Amino acid sequence: MKATSNVHEPAAPAILLHRISQLVTMAGGEEARRGPAMREIGLIRNGAVLISGGQIVAAGAQSEILRHPWVRRHRRELIELDCRGKLVLPGFVDSHTHPAFTAPRLIDFEKRAAGASYAEIAAAGGGIRASLTGVRSSSEAKLADHILGALHQAQAQGTTTVEAKSGYGLDAASELKSLRAIRSAAQQWPGTVVATFLGAHVPPPEFREKPDAYVDLLCREMLPRISRGGLARYVDVFCEQGAFTLAQTLRILAEAAKHKLRTRVHVGQLSNTPLETILAARPVSLDHLDELRREDIRALAASDAIATLLPGANYFLATKKYPPARKLIDIGAAVALATDYNPGTAPTISMPMILSLATTQMKMTVEEALVAATINGACALELGARKGSVTAGKDADLAFFELDDYRELPYWFGANHCVATMMAGRFADLG
Ligand SMILES: [Zn+2]
Known part of the structure; x- marks a missing residue:
């Protein structure tokens, strides 16, 4: 072959x-x-x-x-x-990955195994800042090579469609470079890649004290350039303490809509954010969803948004609690499964591994897990007519x-x- x-x-x-x-x-x-x-x-x-x-x-x-x-x-x-x-x-549809990075985060891995906290890991030179340095100093070609390597690994485990986010550059030049690298890797791979702009991953270190100024930059400079260049189909925001507030998230979602870009949101991974106003912005998918109130589960089920669960992150971070897949499915939410492939919290691109976690840790049936990893993943990328x-x-x-x-x-x-x-x-x- x-x-x-x-x-x-x-x-x-x-x-x-x-x-x-x-x-x-x-x-x-x-x-x-x-x-x-x-x-x-x-x-x-x-x-x-x-x-x-x-x-x-x-x-x-x-x-x-x-x-x-x-x-x-x-x-x-x-x-x-x-x-x-x-x-x-x-073929599996992996509807949530972060492949635009250059190196594994082994400091995080060792420190976490030794019981260090997130803050201690950052102080030791690990955390997202380590990925930032690698991406900012990398050439576009080198970054594309890393992404292509990940696509080949995905394919070796049965994945044929991959959503790929930027988000480790966090300045205009490095985010655009990441999206061009995703496009270049996609052109060299026979499967299907859907690009997502995740400039709103965390505020970069130079904006730590003034995150709203970073949101300004993202909305006024990055989004128009990405839209004009046709570099991404989706805009994603990490709505979480230490990342972006609900107000900042809603502003970015509204700005994305003005540029005709569709949206998806990381939400409820570490703490609860009420979903009502986010759902009103009509995101295609809400991802993670570990921390949900009963009314959030009901609102999700009543919406068109796909609930994308990422148990690889729970496994790797050894959280005791997994997303409430059973409650979501039983009440009628459309659940998808994805790897969340990234160097900090989910370094796996194996959908079969995610199927195993879904069935053993979240009590999904094998059939539900397969639907979540194929047709529902395709719908999370609005590709239900072609894939899944x-x-x-x-x-x-x-x-x-x-x-x-x-x-x-x-x-x-x-x-x-x-x-x-x-x-x-x-x-x-x-x-
Ligand atoms: Zn993610």
């Missing part, structure tokens, strides 16, 4: 994938799933998939697909691939696992059973 790019190449070939032991289609519409619908994974045993021009033509039971009129018409040009009993899923299920008309983004049963995915935690990924109808080199 060779790495391929969609750019300047002939149309992807017509392919018949057959002898799939279990095919998880996620058939059932392109809207985000809620409540009992989060358990509907469209499972087909002995499945087959027809692909042409990078898109799914049909997916279903092998006996039916082999009789499909399209197969008879295209028999000659059709490449038949025997999946030899593998498990096939829609193996159904006719969608992009042929697939993940292949050397497993017999989908429930084994979160069961065998810490091991990678992904043996291939397909993006837009082409197999990608697992590198």
Whole structure:
């Protein structure tokens, strides 16, 4: 299997994938799933998939697909691939990552293991400031290389669509450089990347005493330039003590809307912020949500916003409490799962690991976790019409696992059973 790019190449070939032991289609519409619908994974045993021009033509039971009129018409040009009993899923949609950094934060890691506090870690030269120095001094090409490396690691674990945030530059030049690096990495990767501007990650050190002046800079200089350059689809804000206040968050969301940029918010990770006014700004997704009041859970369920849970951060920071996934699902919120891949609090880009944490620590069913990691993740990026299920008309983004049963995915935690990924109808080199 060779790495391929969609750019300047002939149309992807017509392919018949057959002898799939279990095919998880996620058939059932392109809207985000809620409540009992989060358990509907469209499972087909002995499945087959027809692909042409990078898109799914049909997916279903092998006996039916082999009789499909399209197969008879295209028999000659059709490449038949025997999946030899593998498990096939829609490629994972990782709807929350921070890949624009240059180095791991090992000081944080060692200090935390030794029991140090966040303040002690910062004083020892760790924390977000360490990532800031690396990104500000890095060339765009070097940063793009790091991001591309992360995309390849994601793909090796079955991920085919990735949301990628800036947020470790925190000045206009470094944030724009980060977004250009994300774009450059995306052009070299056959999967799909959605860029998010997270200039509002934390106020940078030079604005520590005057965070409102940083918000001014972000709104007046950075947002217009990012919008004009088409460098991001989303604007994100970290609404939290020590990051940005609710008032600052609402100002940035309103400013983003003026520039026709869609929004998402990190909220409720360490402390509660009432969600009512944030939801009124119509963000596409609210992420983390560890600290929620009962009325926040109700308001979320009644809204269109996706509740994106990031249990990798809880695991790595060893918090005792995980986000209330069960309450959110049972009341009807649309829940997505993502890695939160970042050097400080969640250095994993493995969606199977996140599935394992979701089932063991947050008591999601395997089916709910799979929905959250595919179709609901796609909806968190407003890509539900193209991604997240193996159904006719969608992009042929697939993940292949050397497993017999989908429930084994979160069961065998810490091991990678992904043996291939397909993006837009082409197999990608697992590198
Ligand atoms: Zn994050």
